[in-house]
Amino acid sequence: MKQKASKKPDRHPKDELLREDRMPHIWCPGCGIGSAFSSCITALKKTGIDYDRLAVVSGIGCTGRVAGYLNLDSFHTTHGRAIPFATGLKLAKPEMNVFVFSGEGDLFSIGGNHFLHAARKNIDITVICVNNMNYGMTGGQVSANTPTGAITSTTPYGNAEVPLNLPSLAAACGAVYIARWLSLDVRRLAESILEALLKPGFSFVEILAPCPTAFGRRNSLGSALDMNKLYKENSVIRNGVHPDETVIEEGKKMVLGKFIDKERPTFLDRLSKTSELKSTAWPKKEMAAQR
Amino acid sequence: MTSQRVLTGEHFINGDEACTEGALAAGCNFFAGYPITPATEVAETMSRRLPKLDGTYVQMEDEIASIAAVLGAAWGGAKSMTSTSGPGFSLMMENIGLGVITETPCVIVNIQRGGPSTGLPTTCGQGDIMQAKWGSHGHYEIIAISPSSPQEMFDFTIRAFNLAETFRIPVLIMADEVVGHTLERVTIPPAEKIKVINRKKPTESPETYLPYKTDSSLIPVLPNAGDGYRIHITGLTHDERGYPVPDAETQEILITRLINKIRKNRDKIIDYEDYFLDGAKIVIVTYGSSVRPALKAMRDLREHGVKVGLLKLNTIWPFAEDLIRKLAKKVEAFIVPEVNFGQIALEVERCASGQAFTKLISHPGGGIHTPQQVTDGVKKILSDLGSKRKKR
Ligand code: SF4
Numbered sequence A: 001m002k003q004k005a006s007k008k009p010d011r012h013p014k015d016e017l018l019r020e021d022r023m024p025h026i027w028c029p030g031c032g033i034g035s036a037f038s039s040c041i042t043a044l045k046k047t048g049i050d051y052d053r054l055a056v057v058s059g060i061g062c063t064g065r066v067a068g069y070l071n072l073d074s075f076h077t078t079h080g081r082a083i084p085f086a087t088g089l090k091l092a093k094p095e096m097n098v099f100v101f102s103g104e105g106d107l108f109s110i111g112g113n114h115f116l117h118a119a120r121k122n123i124d125i126t127v128i129c130v131n132n133m134n135y136g137m138t139g140g141q142v143s144a145n146t147p148t149g150a151i152t153s154t155t156p157y158g159n160a161e162v163p164l165n166l167p168s169l170a171a172a173c174g175a176v177y178i179a180r181w182l183s184l185d186v187r188r189l190a191e192s193i194l195e196a197l198l199k200p201g202f203s204f205v206e207i208l209a210p211c212p213t214a215f216g217r218r219n220s221l222g223s224a225l226d227m228n229k230l231y232k233e234n235s236v237i238r239n240g241v242h243p244d245e246t247v248i249e250e251g252k253k254m255v256l257g258k259f260i261d262k263e264r265p266t267f268l269d270r271l272s273k274t275s276e277l278k279s280t281a282w283p284k285k286e287m288a289a290q291r
Numbered sequence B: 001m002t003s004q005r006v007l008t009g010e011h012f013i014n015g016d017e018a019c020t021e022g023a024l025a026a027g028c029n030f031f032a033g034y035p036i037t038p039a040t041e042v043a044e045t046m047s048r049r050l051p052k053l054d055g056t057y058v059q060m061e062d063e064i065a066s067i068a069a070v071l072g073a074a075w076g077g078a079k080s081m082t083s084t085s086g087p088g089f090s091l092m093m094e095n096i097g098l099g100v101i102t103e104t105p106c107v108i109v110n111i112q113r114g115g116p117s118t119g120l121p122t123t124c125g126q127g128d129i130m131q132a133k134w135g136s137h138g139h140y141e142i143i144a145i146s147p148s149s150p151q152e153m154f155d156f157t158i159r160a161f162n163l164a165e166t167f168r169i170p171v172l173i174m175a176d177e178v179v180g181h182t183l184e185r186v187t188i189p190p191a192e193k194i195k196v197i198n199r200k201k202p203t204e205s206p207e208t209y210l211p212y213k214t215d216s217s218l219i220p221v222l223p224n225a226g227d228g229y230r231i232h233i234t235g236l237t238h239d240e241r242g243y244p245v246p247d248a249e250t251q252e253i254l255i256t257r258l259i260n261k262i263r264k265n266r267d268k269i270i271d272y273e274d275y276f277l278d279g280a281k282i283v284i285v286t287y288g289s290s291v292r293p294a295l296k297a298m299r300d301l302r303e304h305g306v307k308v309g310l311l312k313l314n315t316i317w318p319f320a321e322d323l324i325r326k327l328a329k330k331v332e333a334f335i336v337p338e339v340n341f342g343q344i345a346l347e348v349e350r351c352a353s354g355q356a357f358t359k360l361i362s363h364p365g366g367g368i369h370t371p372q373q374v375t376d377g378v379k380k381i382l383s384d385l386g387s388k389r390k391k392r
Helices: A002-007 A032-047 A063-069 A082-092 A104-110 A112-121 A166-173 A186-198 A212-218 A224-233 A267-271 A285-290 B015-025 B040-053 B063-075 B086-102 B129-134 B150-167 B177-181 B248-263 B288-303 B321-328 B344-352 B371-391
Strands: A054-058 A073-076 A097-103 A126-131 A177-182 A203-208 A235-237 A254-261 B009-014 B030-033 B056-059 B080-084 B106-114 B120-124 B143-145 B170-176 B183-188 B232-234 B272-275 B282-286 B308-313 B315-317 B333-338 B357-362
Touching (some): A032 A203, A054 A082, A063 A073, A082 A097, A082 A104, A082 A112, A082 B030, A082 B056, A097 A186, A104 A112, A104 A166, A112 A166, A126 A186, A166 A177, A166 A203, A177 A186, A177 A224, A186 A203, A224 A235, B009 B015, B015 B040, B015 B106, B015 B150, B015 B170, B015 B183, B040 B080, B063 B086, B080 B086, B086 B106, B106 B150, B129 B143, B150 B170, B150 B177, B170 B177, B177 B288, B288 B371, B333 B344, B344 B357
Parallel strands (some): A054 A097, A073 B232, A097 A126, A126 A203, A235 A254, B030 B056, B030 B080, B080 B106, B106 B170, B143 B170, B333 B357
Antiparallel strands (some): B009 B183, B272 B308
16 A cells, blocks of 8 residues: 555556546547546456456547547547457457447447447447437537437437437347446446446447537537436436337436346357357258258 | 368369468468459358368458458458458448558458449459559558469469568459459469468567557558557557557658558569560550450460560559559550550550550450450551651
């Protein structure tokens, strides 16, 4: 204790996972990405995994900058494509724990197809998605997760579209772990990220995070503090509910919780056994024989 | 299927299969791809062969994901490859740029077909030659090689991997449908006769190490993910630490180095074969499936006393500028048969700088030139040159 204190008294325990020489970061004051990032560091420390065995992959956008600030092997890739980069890295280096940290515009608007297939194949990676309901980096345009009616710089009369419900999508594609938390709830969020990182297979954590600068301002949601309050008051924890009951819509509280936590062989588990998998699941063997 | 990596011996296989065998002989242990004619046999052969060699084959959801997975695997230390044709090649462009700026070694095979768009899925084209050089946004240099037979598909794929590992860049194999689908004898040498180059790894301690600091070779030495260096890789303009620095000065340093890494090493990269250049009046410049009809035309013409030579480009990017410039001072004309409406012909014309005449023999795709078409082209230029002389 004494030794530590005399060495560097102002060092925060999370600093070891920060690229300190890259501070200050680009995020706005009060942005939800900050606490999501911090929760992720809490979780990473708790995994007990050697930091040299961890790799983070991000796409493009405000959240996409996470890869640049984590002191791990870190990859800041192209817009929407973090998941296939992570897939390649994981398959080539299975001993590493690879996770994706990116925004909903990146992962689900431009990159949705990759999410579908990585989840379906049960690639052993974790996807952490900050859903701030708009494209913050480019000044607040509509994304696939902007609520209906919301104002963005490209929906000046209100969003005519219906947002994608991410837990439903993840469940339909076969993700083995699905949770959603507020960026404010750092304790539950960190707990979920930890579980997801340690879970074999494709795990998914959605984080509802305020973007006060671009989304909040246009929709008169007040300061970052006001937005956090609003999110807190308008959400409810319902662990274990069917993901289809988590749709975010007007007049309903946003449902938070851990929704799915199940077992399924990963892509690499199955791949190593394909030569032994002599049978097909469909069509039935008898049907195949009749041909 | 065999668990032997190098299938030493004589084989009767097509160009796509030979390309796969070349990749495996070079140490390829990761393949990600998406089915597309006429490149599918590369993926099919990989899917049979790689699992038996402790490698990984994965079919991705599209070509964007394929090249992404290939780069991701390379960051993990794999020797990785993908194969495609025109439409898939177009989809890969953005991530090829990421491969260039992050200096990631990998190999991308394009078995060209007729385009644009869906075009001629099952027949030959050479319309992607300029796309190979300029297809991704921004200014960069790339390495592209051009096999003209199944044997070269084997040999040149090994070289493609060696170049990728040496120069830390995606290397493009710009083959075409005729080369990919020609079935003929391919000789695979014993493993110990095959020269395989593997990327250098840093020896410096992680504390003082700078990933993008280079010596006079201009080529960085990068670790693999998991080596303990905790490296940051980004598509943003970055400094020697690999950190994004979005300013003109950093851009100048980085992009100049990326360009010069290839330009200053071009003598080590460029490969060609020449035939009868001494005393030649006319030189046919050719690559890919155009080589065979061009060689036949050259022989026929020489039998009739025409002083024609031939330059076969085994690499197309970087372009053999110096050679064309030198030749332009000695010869009267270059003839360029290609299955497009003038791509390499533009380069030849640029380098000839008016010192020799450049004549394109175009082909729209769907097949290749007949030797007669090349012969006719040479004769036409001879008569044009003759009448020009008379006019003087
Ligand atoms: S623009 Fe929005 S999402 Fe981006 S950093 Fe600012 S508050 Fe956060």
